[in-house]
Amino acid sequence: MSSTINFAIIGCGRLGTNLSIRLKEAGHTPVGLSSRHLESIQNANEFINAQIIDTIPWNVTSSANVVFITTPDDSIETVCQQLIENNGFNSNAIVYHCSGSLSSSVLAAASAAGLNVGSFHPVQSFPVIYIEPNPFERIYVSVEGDPIAIELGKKIAIDLKASVVEVSTDGKKLYHAAAVVASNYLITLLEMAKQFNIHAGLSENEALAILKPLIQGTLNNIDKQGIPGALTGPISRGDIKTIRDHIQKIQQIIPDFLDLYQTLGRYTVPIAQAQKTISTDSASLLNKQLAKK
């Protein structure tokens, strides 16, 4: 396959449109765009000017040597099957989807027809269409699937100015759980912290605003010192009284969060031990405080 690709995108939503814009910018040729609604295709095509646009996917894919199925996760398998049933793929096509949680096995229909398949997952959220800056720059894309799909996926990711990691098919679920923890559950953690501040008397705005430099500082520390090196605070210091005070106050004022606070604390103790800032005795005293009552 030449270094530039002829690509088709099925699913002109947030990811599909952003991806098409950057693939074209990188010198690849948009041969086809398809989506359920013509309006979505036309919106995307304003930036892309593809050779063929159509609401019927198999009408736009035949001259593509790379097809990205960027529909919602639940439709990927069906769209792939429909493309096979309607002879939509070029015999050399490589087929990708962009789901984080699904592996390339949902493209089994294409695989059974002898095509190479893969998943190509940008580890970023794309809430809108970004004209500038390139949302792929400085992010990671994971690739998984058949060796040929992995090899090309890596090249495409680099063309988009992203960094790239390879994930095994079996590893895909846990890899996605990691992203959910780091992104979605961070929101849950910050909601807990915000609620503590509100119950401490801070305004709604102050409650979150004062935490942002702290979070940024922690990210900077992780960059410089990694984990466990970046851990600070009462568990890292073995400050049992502070933890006891927190637990008493949370129980009294906002008990719904006690379980989460204690659970996270219990998972923080071994990090402090790995950091070698607390003794085994301090660790067991902390664990006693942090045990569910």
Ligand SMILES: NC(=O)c1ccc[n+]([C@@H]2O[C@H](COP(=O)([O-])OP(=O)(O)OC[C@H]3O[C@@H](n4cnc5c(N)ncnc54)[C@H](OP(=O)(O)O)[C@@H]3O)[C@@H](O)[C@H]2O)c1
């Ligand atoms: N957005 C992100 O942050 C992000 C990040 C990483 C990975 N992803 C992955 O990217 C994929 C797309 O996500 P998204 O956020 O871009 O979703 P989205 O904004 O909802 O876009 C999906 C598009 O697919 C189209 N579509 C739905 N069913 C279809 C079908 N049967 N045939 C053809 N087109 C169909 C919809 O078309 P109409 O508009 O025409 O109805 C919609 O525009 C998912 O696999 C997701 O996991 C998304």
